[in-house]
Amino acid sequence: MATVVVNQEVAEGVFKLTAQGRFSGKMGQFYMLRAGERYPLLSRPISIFNLTEDQIEFLVMVAGEGTARLSGLMPGDTLTLDGPFGNGFPQLQGKTAFVGGGIGIAPFYYALRSVPEADVYLGYSRQAYMVDEFRAASRGKVTVDVGGSILDKVDFSAYDTVIACGPHAMLHAVQRKQAQTGGQTQVYVSLENRMACGIGACLVCSVKCKDGRKKACTDGPVFLAEEVVFA
Numbered sequence: 001m002a003t004v005v006v007n008q009e010v011a012e013g014v015f016k017l018t019a020q021g022r023f024s025g026k027m028g029q030f031y032m033l034r035a036g037e038r039y040p041l042l043s044r045p046i047s048i049f050n051l052t053e054d055q056i057e058f059l060v061m062v063a064g065e066g067t068a069r070l071s072g073l074m075p076g077d078t079l080t081l082d083g084p085f086g087n088g089f090p091q092l093q094g095k096t097a098f099v100g101g102g103i104g105i106a107p108f109y110y111a112l113r114s115v116p117e118a119d120v121y122l123g124y125s126r127q128a129y130m131v132d133e134f135r136a137a138s139r140g141k142v143t144v145d146v147g148g149s150i151l152d153k154v155d156f157s158a159y160d161t162v163i164a165c166g167p168h169a170m171l172h173a174v175q176r177k178q179a180q181t182g183g184q185t186q187v188y189v190s191l192e193n194r195m196a197c198g199i200g201a202c203l204v205c206s207v208k209c210k211d212g213r214k215k216a217c218t219d220g221p222v223f224l225a226e227e228v229v230f231a
């Protein structure tokens, strides 16, 4: 458990939630969060947005009841969190691009601490947010798109590694783009599947892969794009 320090709306329906405490985690990992100590069924997976010595930050977009409760937390309230979970991002070598769609931008801010030279692509449907923060954290190029397709702005062949996070349809498009581009680029997708337990016990997060079903929470959420069977 942790105490909320700040919960600031950074765009319509998007909140930067900061809680006090010493937490750990690798880039691309997530915590299971819920507002208060009750409603255990409403724990929701949220990526690490940032970690400091005595605080943890999340970027939360309101999608339904669980995230709405998180958005309503006030300074001094209790945040219940378990984690870190998931395998996080792979060891990154060579020239790297991070491609985020919507709230899928969240894990890349913390990832820039390990790979500040990566290029970052931020795609939004209506309103951009946290762009200045990304620009300040990055030593690479930061490209922003609002209302179009951020993927159109990424040349996969210019990179050794591409990691994309965002809605299912965007990640499917990432896989198609990789198939068209070919080449040596390693392309990964970080899936935003529904989750219930976060620890591999319930199968809610099942992912169809070419070599059978996997669990997004423990086998992922990061997979090679070519390995996932998108419906």
Ligand SMILES: Cc1cc2nc3c(=O)[nH]c(=O)nc-3n(C[C@H](O)[C@H](O)[C@H](O)COP(=O)(O)OP(=O)(O)OC[C@H]3O[C@@H](n4cnc5c(N)ncnc54)[C@H](O)[C@@H]3O)c2cc1C
Binding pocket: 030, 044, 045, 046, 047, 048, 058, 059, 060, 061, 062, 063, 064, 065, 066, 067, 068, 086, 103, 106, 107, 191, 192, 193, 194, 195, 216, 221
């Ligand atoms: C590893 C991981 C990291 C994530 N990181 C973040 C993050 O940093 N910030 C953030 O805001 N969100 C993040 N998400 C997404 C977030 O977990 C969901 O938005 C949240 O679980 C929705 O819960 P809810 O109770 O608010 O909405 P619900 O009431 O559960 O659902 C609201 C609506 O969204 C639909 N829905 C819910 N979850 C999904 C889904 N996964 N895919 C498609 N449709 C869905 C439901 O069918 C419903 O229509 C992450 C997800 C995963 C798996």
Ligand code: FES
Binding pocket: 194, 195, 196, 197, 198, 199, 200, 201, 202, 203, 204, 205, 206, 215, 216, 217, 218
């Ligand atoms: S969320 Fe329960 S098995 Fe993955």
